[in-house]
Amino acid sequence: MTRAQQVGVIIGLAIVAVLTILRASDPQLLKQAREVTFDEYQRVAPRPxxxxxxxxxxxxxxxxxxxxxxxxxxxxxxxxxxxxxxxxxxxxxxxxxxxxxxxxxxxxxxxxVPGIDPSLLxxxxxxxxxxxxxxxxxxxxxxxxxxxxxxxxxxxxxxxxxxxxxxxxxxxxxxxxxxxxxxxxxxxxxxxxxxxxxxxxxxxxxxxxxxxxxxxxxxxxxxxxxxxxxxxxxxxxxxxxxxxxxxxxxxxxxxxxxxxxxxxxxxxxxxxxxxxxxxxxxxxxxxxxxxxxxxxxxxxxxxxxxxxxxxxxxxxxxxxxxxxxxxxxxxxxxxxxxxGHFLSRPDWADGLEILSIAVAGSFLVIVTTFVSPAVALACGLLITVFALLASWLAFFYTGLLFDPLAPIVSGSITHFGATAFRFLVIDRERREVRRAFGKYLSPSLLYRIEHTPNALRLGGDDRELTVMFVDVRNFTQISEQLAPAAVVGFLNTLLDALSHHVVANEGTLDKFIGDSIMAFWNAPVDVANHGSKAVHAALAMRETLARLNAGDAFGFGGEQKVGIGIGIHTGLACVGNMGAETRFNYSAVGDAVNIAARIESSCKEVNFDILVSETTAKMLPDCALLEAGALGLKGKSTRTKLFAVIGDQRLAASAEFAELRSIHQQLVEALSSRSPSSRKLVSTAKLKSAGMAEGLPEFYRRISRRSEHFLREAAEKEAGAAE
Structure with a gap:
């Protein structure tokens, strides 16, 4: 319970106490209202x-x-x-x-009469x-x-x-x-x-x-x-x-x-x-x-x-x-x-009505403060219906007179006061959170942050994150062909469409860096299966980009296709509000962020649009993945094994992909041993991957060039040894 909520409960209960005391004193105005209510009952059902x-x-x-x-x-x-x-x-x-x-x-x-004889009276x-x-x-x-x-x-x-x-x-x-x-x-x-x-x-x-x-x-x-x-x-x-x-x-x-x-x-x-x-x-x-x-x-x-x-x-x-x-x-x-048709108001009726004000009012204060004013309003309406119905049935069937107005009016005043305090004080904190994160988080994440007081702590917090970087391919060439205003329009169209999938998959949009997007999962609140949700967001981006290209959404006349590269890595990072006291951003820093950025850059080298690290791949047992090799990332002393994301669970479960994955594994082993069989395996993999994913042909052409490079190196070594 936050301090604001504590204050809200205290103020709400104070209102309930005042209303309870007011009803106990029973001023003339309340008596008149009660009597008018009983009059209305008789008008509806008078004694026959x-x-x-x-x-x-x-x-x-x-x-x-x-x-x-x-x-x-x-x-x-x-x-x-x-x-x-x-x-x-x-x-x-x-x-x-x-x-x-x-x-x-x-x-x-x-x-x-004057002169009357009194004896005659x-x-x-x-x-x-x-x-x-x-x-x-x-x-x-x-x-x-x-x-x-x-x-x-x-x-x-x-x-x-x-x-x-x-x-x-x-x-x-x-x-x-x-x-x-x-x-x-x-x-x-x-x-x-x-x-x-x-x-x-x-x-x-x-x-x-x-x-x-x-x-x-x-x-x-x-x-x-x-x-x-x-x-x-x-x-x-x-x-x-x-x-x-x-x-x-x-x-x-x-x-x-x-x-x-x-x-x-x-x-x-x-x-x-x-x-x-x-x-x-x-x-x-x-x-x-x-x-x-x-x-x-x-x-x-x-x-x-x-x-x-x-x-x-x-x-x-x-x-x-x-x-x-x-x-x-x-x-x-x-x-x-x-x-024998009597009306009566029991001596304990006043006590019951006073108690109902205290109980119903306290209940509405708790619900308004900790649940929501809408739920409290629904509860208040139920209390109103129950009070009216119970009072009417008691009158109609037993002739007992119970005042329904006291709990109804008191409950309404209590609900209004608690709701006003919540709006002005308690929800102000949530509104600030919503303003700060509304553009970067999904509604479900926002709701969890708003209703979990300790979910969002200022400052740094070490967490396991899945980090994504998205970059537009050949952006420099594209921007040279367009006027500045057209470049802005192009980026707005593309980045808006792609960032939507981050939010839809419970990710947090960190920032837009020119033609790039940085996003992460599992902060500011825990997100289950965050690696899988990040990859599903990437696959959705792939489909969206294909649809935009097919519909010429960028106005390039269908001659030029826009491509993107997506790098994803899961690891430890520090996440929190960073910057100056007067201006800061909620962001993540650390080695995991750097690796994700380097993986995105490796998409150019691998000739494939979505690459994930081995740590992320372990979180995707049901996705269609193919090993892309162990690459040396800039700034890293050791090579990092990467995987190409071909498709989702449906593709992974298909017989066609199972056959491709088997051939691909043989190809990886052949490349490792510099085996001449890699030429045939590359050709077979190209054939089997046709139509499976748009980027696969380029992916295998790159592997083919690597295979030829490895085979030449092996031939030169054999020739040198023979001399």
């Missing part, structure tokens, strides 16, 4: 509406047109209660506050008393609201049983309540609060508090009281967390068990608003017989009395984005409990 025994008696616009503006006199409300009770309603819950005396009561109206009816008598003994639940004034607390009509630690500190706090009329308060079968989202900054009702608390007493909400009264239950059983005070986990009302949040809230799983849920109050209060359909809908049902009239301003927004009467949300609360 079921024809359950829950109805809303709606004081709608039609009812107001029929019976006058709100508030109605409470004797009419009493009539509503009587009729609903007669139709068999199991509970009648009012999402209406009865805090003030009925101003339309005859007793109240007459009291304000007691003989006039009072609507509040009428309403109180109507609800007495009936399953009627009245609602109360929250107030910031006074210290009134409504009476609690139910008992409470706790399991585990006391949950009194869990629900939202109640300071004071709107007082109910005393006679109504006394005669109601149940009293519940009607607040849907007290203290919430959002207009969307997503969860309703089932209880409020003043620290000493719990106060149930309207829906819960209606369900209790409808069952004839007397007690709420509340389960708290073991060894964790002031939390709730479950609430049992009669036969129903409701999962709640730690604060005693019920996540609303909303169904779409539908006319089947509502019955107009006008249909219940109308004179004459009530519709059988209305009677059937009310019979055995929990009914909530409220209003959808826009002017009465009891409109709420649901998670589905619909504006609905507030009373319908009380009804939906009971529907949800009856259907």
């Amino acid at each position: 509406f079921e024809n359950l025994p829950v109805r809303v008696i709606d004081i709608d616009e039609a009812s107001l047109r029929e019976f006058g503006q709100w508030p109605w006199p409470r004797d009419r409300i009493a009539t509503l209660v009587d009729r609903l009770s007669e139709m068999g309603a199991s509970a009648i819950a009012f999402d209406i506050l009865f805090a003030e005396p009925d101003r339309l009561s005859p007793r109240t109206v007459v009291r304000d 007691g003989q006039l009816p009072d609507n509040d008393e009428i309403f109180a008598r109507s609800i007495a003994g009936k399953p009627v639940v009245l609602g109360f609201g929250l107030s910031n004034e006074g210290n009134y607390r409504p009476p609690v009509k139910a008992g409470f049983a706790f399991t585990g630690e006391s949950p009194l500190g869990a629900p939202p706090r109640i300071k004071a309540a709107t007082p109910l009329r005393p006679q109504l308060e006394a005669n109601a079968a149940g009293i519940g609060h009607i607040s849907l989202n007290p203290g919430s900054a959002s207009n969307v009702v997503r969860a309703v508090p089932l209880f409020l608390s003043d620290g000493e007493q719990l106060y149930p909400n309207l829906a819960l009281e209606a369900l209790r009264v409808a069952q004839g239950a007397s007690t709420y059983v509340i389960a708290g967390a073991a060894n964790v005070p002031d939390t709730m986990t479950l609430v049992k009302i009669g036969e129903f068990v409701v999962p709640v949040t730690a604060a005693g809230e019920l996540w609303l799983y909303i169904s779409r608003d539908t006319a089947e849920r509502y019955i107009s109050a006008r249909q219940v209060l109308t004179a004459g017989d009530i519709s059988p359909d209305v009677k059937a809908a009310v019979d055995g049902s929990i009914v909530f009395v409220g209003t959808s009239a826009a002017g009465l301003q009891d409109i709420r927004t649901t998670a589905l984005g619909q504006n609905v009467p507030g009373v319908s949300l009380h009804a939906q609360t009971v529907e949800q409990i009856l259907s």
Whole structure:
């Protein structure tokens, strides 16, 4: 691991730590994003509406047109209660506050008439008393609201049983309540609060508090009281967390068990608003017989009395984005409990999401730093898909709410930060290497250098190299016939075509020296079978040059053919960055380089285009090679055995080459012994080599001249001895 990578990992993990801490603190913005995500889930798959025994008696616009503006006199409300009770309603819950005396009561109206005899007031009816008598003994639940004034607390009509630690500190706090009329308060079968989202900054009702608390007493909400009264239950059983005070986990009302949040809230799983849920109050209060359909809908049902009239301003927004009467949300609360379709967010969900940020973020930092941003991006996309899919499936099949955005957004920020650091710092070193070596190395070698920190060390490094020199034959003569610009064009065309094969065979282009190319293999990184790859590059050069000549790529009109000589040697050399501090080249020096250069020069003497040393030939057991003799190289005290490269493995495996190689070996032995049979063997070899390689005829003509030279020397020695 390089220092830059170490710094990158530290910075990346620091980003992950900050994001993890941020999620643990759970700021309001993250809460809102999480809630919006859960809203979208419900919009995709809302709770289906079921024809359950829950109805809303709606004081709608039609009812107001029929019976006058709100508030109605409470004797009419009493009539509503009587009729609903007669139709068999199991509970009648009012999402209406009865805090003030009925101003339309005859007793109240007459009291304000000047000169009225006070003794007559007691003989006039009072609507509040009428309403109180109507609800007495009936399953009627009245609602109360929250107030910031006074210290009134409504009476609690139910008992409470706790399991585990006391949950009194869990629900939202109640300071004071709107007082109910005393006679109504006394005669109601149940009293519940009607607040849907007290203290919430959002207009969307997503969860309703089932209880409020003043620290000493719990106060149930309207829906819960209606369900209790409808069952004839007397007690709420509340389960708290073991060894964790002031939390709730479950609430049992009669036969129903409701999962709640730690604060005693019920996540609303909303169904779409539908006319089947509502019955107009006008249909219940109308004179004459009530519709059988209305009677059937009310019979055995929990009914909530409220209003959808826009002017009465009891409109709420649901998670589905619909504006609905507030009373319908009380009804939906009971529907949800009856259907058993709950949403819940486990206490450990926050811990799981925080852990996912830490784990996924750390994983992305490691992948981005040590593998590649592209792979990290692919991993990030997989994490995103997994988080979304897991969150959706948990919601759809189990009703569990897990936030997919926290790991997704945090992973995206982490990936961006780690990628930016890698691009600006870590990959800068690789870009410098790519700029320095991109023109001289194959992409595979570049990749290995970039991902192997110790592969490229500045300074000299002794390595076994296979060195190649390539030179253009008769370049002086060619350049004399061309203008300078044409010479440059000729060299660019030729050297570009030839150097391509060095790079393609994992070689390193060292330099261009006029009309020559120097290249080597096995540096700056190890290259397997480097001798073989160098020879294959040379054979490819031979084929490319033949194609260029055949196509008159140099514009010589087909009359003049361009030839090259290639010398290859394998040996120890020093390779590294050489030159001044401000300008240097990656190059190789040493005896192996000198020998390769001398072998290339020997191509002229041997009359063949590709020659390799014996050390390189030993690395080519499958290539078609012919011994070219032991030649004295300039600057070397001993002769060096060279081999001509005729072709690749396919040619070496052919029967024709096997026969030629046998004849050639006999020829070499005949030349060594100055045997006259060398003349015949040369002729046979010429014949057998026809068409096998373009340069072979010239190669054997040179051998023929050597043979004649040796034979003359032998004849002269014999003549001298005879004298």
